[in-house]
Amino acid sequence: MSPFTGSATRTPDWQHLRCEYVDGVATVTLARPEKLNALTFGAYADLRDLLAELSREKSVRALVLAGEGRGFCSGGDVDEIIGATLSMNTSQLLDFNRMTGQVVRAVRECPFPVIAAVHGVAAGAGAVLALAADFRVADPSARFAFLFTRVGLSGGDMGAAYLLPRVVGLGHATRLLMLGEPVRAPEAERIGLISELTEEGHANEAAQALAHRLAEGPALAYAQTKALLTAELDMPLSASVELDASTQALLMNGEDYAEFHAAFTEKRPPKWRGR
16 A cells, blocks of 8 residues: 555544554554444454555555454444345445445555464454454364355355455355355364464463564565565466566665675674665
8 A cells, every 4th residue: 555645643442342562563453342242334444544545655564453352353233234225225225335345455455574372262354353364373162253245145154255265265164155164273274264373261372472573574565565465365376476586686685685694694693674
């Protein structure tokens, strides 16, 4: 995303999310524990707008997405979204579904790593939010369920039919999206849906540790790696290696590349600047 902004400044408070910033790490917490952090129209919109804001800044180097209370996110609120959509016309429904997709695109396209800290339920839209993250750190209580067919909708919601086969393979993705059955942490780790399985109750702690490790590293290298991973999913090999070559040539002119050589020569840790 472009770093150029208009007159608007960073939003200080978000109505549907809790945001904290420490040493280059943003922690975004879904904070409706009484509803298992079920998403509302406002929560979707806040996530979309927050990620756009952070993507234009240079201060955030990693983001942790977490859920307060007993679970990560139970998906769209049955009353506030499913009930409301029954009275919407096609144009309104298209606007809503496009907005949910914009959230997933924002997670995939933001120039910093996103770590989902998952405990308890990650269902429906909550499962897709975790899926869109670069890393999924989960504890043994985690269970993922792509429930869209269970409510009479396509399992390919919010980009799930694009992302899930690329993470776990077409066979597992077909089963998860068609049947909507929950996948508990041990199986999720086995099929590659979980990046790191922690001890009980330690998902947030491990996600924070990973985020701070990433925040201290070469931010521009991470940003370009993430961009290439997303862009090259649909490219032929010839286009991919050409894009890799162009990216590396640009990074070889960067300060971090020269800093690595200087640090290696002087036998000290590199001081990454993200440039």
